[in-house]
Amino acid sequence: MDDAVPNRNPSDKDDAVAMVGEVRHSIDPVVEARAIRKIDWFLIPAMICGYGLVYYDKAILGSAALFGMTADLKLSVVDNSTVPPTVDTRRLSWATSLFYFGMLGGLYPMTFALQRFDMGRILGAVVILWSAICMLTAAVTSWQGLFVQRFFLGFVESIIPTGFMCIVSGYYTQSEQSLRQSWWFSSTGLFTIIGGALNYGFAQITGGGLKRWQYIYLFGGSLTFIFGLFCFALPNSPVSAWFLSNEERFAAVERLRYGQTGVRCTKFKSSQLKEAVLDIKVWLIFVMMASAYTVNGAVSGFGPLIVSTFGWNTLQSILFQFPLGGLCFIVILATGYIGSKVKNIRIFMLIFTCLPVIAGCAIIWKSTWSHHAAAPIVGYSITGFFGGTVSLIITIGMANVAGHTKKSFMAATIFVAYCVGNIVGPQLIWSQTKSRHYPALWLGLIICYIICIVASTMLYFVLRAENKKKMALLEDEAERAKLAFQDLTDKENPYFRYVY
Numbered sequence: 026m027d028d029a030v031p032n033r034n035p036s037d038k039d040d041a042v043a044m045v046g047e048v049r050h051s052i053d054p055v056v057e058a059r060a061i062r063k064i065d066w067f068l069i070p071a072m073i074c075g076y077g078l079v080y081y082d083k084a085i086l087g088s089a090a091l092f093g094m095t096a097d098l099k100l101s102v103v104d105n106s107t108v109p110p111t112v113d114t115r116r117l118s119w120a121t122s123l124f125y126f127g128m129l130g131g132l133y134p135m136t137f138a139l140q141r142f143d144m145g146r147i148l149g150a151v152v153i154l155w156s157a158i159c160m161l162t163a164a165v166t167s168w169q170g171l172f173v174q175r176f177f178l179g180f181v182e183s184i185i186p187t188g189f190m191c192i193v194s195g196y197y198t199q200s201e202q203s204l205r206q207s208w209w210f211s212s213t214g215l216f217t218i219i220g221g222a223l224n225y226g227f228a229q230i231t232g233g234g235l236k237r238w239q240y241i242y243l244f245g246g247s248l249t250f251i252f253g254l255f256c257f258a259l260p261n262s263p264v265s266a267w268f269l270s271n272e273e274r275f276a277a278v279e280r281l282r283y284g285q286t287g288v289r290c291t292k293f294k295s296s297q298l299k300e301a302v303l304d305i306k307v308w309l310i311f312v313m314m315a316s317a318y319t320v321n322g323a324v325s326g327f328g329p330l331i332v333s334t335f336g337w338n339t340l341q342s343i344l345f346q347f348p349l350g351g352l353c354f355i356v357i358l359a360t361g362y363i364g365s366k367v368k369n370i371r372i373f374m375l376i377f378t379c380l381p382v383i384a385g386c387a388i389i390w391k392s393t394w395s396h397h398a399a400a401p402i403v404g405y406s407i408t409g410f411f412g413g414t415v416s417l418i419i420t421i422g423m424a425n426v427a428g429h430t431k432k433s434f435m436a437a438t439i440f441v442a443y444c445v446g447n448i449v450g451p452q453l454i455w456s457q458t459k460s461r462h463y464p465a466l467w468l469g470l471i472i473c474y475i476i477c478i479v480a481s482t483m484l485y486f487v488l489r490a491e492n493k494k495k496m497a498l499l500e501d502e503a504e505r506a507k508l509a510f511q512d513l514t515d516k517e518n519p520y521f522r523y524v525y
Contacts, residue, residue, distance in 0.1 A: 049506035060273035077212035089238035125444035127179025152253035160246030163239035207361020217350025297430035314442035316477040322450020353412035378413040390467035428514035
């Protein structure tokens, strides 16, 4: 196998080689445990807050629409030529979707900027720019201005999710990634609750020179600015983790050797990009993510509005986001924990979490929407299982690629699919079909989750087949240790093993 990687240029290799070399070293398990604990306490709370702000920022629109933004910016149009008059909310749908068009525009350049340049400086500068764009929403006076703001907000926020996925894959082993990816993504549910509580508080404001929805955006932008200052302290990898001692840094890097996933390589490799584009695993993950995230596209932008159609007032509609958020939070952490303890159970859990989402959509669609109806609220709440589905897709996708350029491409592709799902979701809400319970929305979401189940099943068999080929090869422990930090892809490295 040595001939497959002849005399590689040092810049082609992983940053870890300079620290731990190409020969396996023994490390003190006490030091290793201490290093993991320090990494957890430095990274996980920050990532929870960071992605929570991303989720809160884009979900503000649903509550702001109830607080007067719809009328102030003319996001809905009343057609008085019909009897009775009809309301067209397509402008609000596009305001939701344009955020994700912005993300689509920013995902690949932002992801590869993080690979090529100093991570802390890039992340910090972009997050501070994001905070300014968020606060400037309060100055928007028309729906056209909101469209522009939403696009650029999505563009700069695209740096967060892809950056976090690459950070976790560079600091943790394959078995550890399941729980750590789920921790930061769990803020989807956590900040549904926190954001709902904050928005409920803003709903009580009756005085002041600004509208209630303007205060929300100023507050969200201020929190984001504080997070941006923290980002400047973020190291590129465990090799340069300033919060670890020299001994702990060595242990933090060496322990990643066996998994063959690497730490970080700043050189962009076109060969890895080509391999990623032609890898069926990448595109199955894309289909799974795009299908699964259509639910969020509808819920984050229209959740409170949908609930209000069940006969609940504005404040009650915000409070009913809490059960969905709580269930989402619990399911994400539960699947992450189980995935870290039980081998090759992730795809089975993924398929299982799809089923309650399908059931919830069917309940909402087919139940009676009477005043203070309970059944559609129950259905709406159990769609919170989607958080577990999406978290598992992220974990499976990032744990099954190696080579830093390929990992960066996978991370960006996952969130391109995330954007596609979020763009499609709001477009399925047709205000003129409200009396028929938005059939296009619920039928569309059910079909998407069936597609996700089919794609997950296909991925399971692809990963199993790939592992069987690799298991047939004779293993050489010295060679395994040497290849670990050569920045090889999962296909190039005979010792890489897929997890499912």
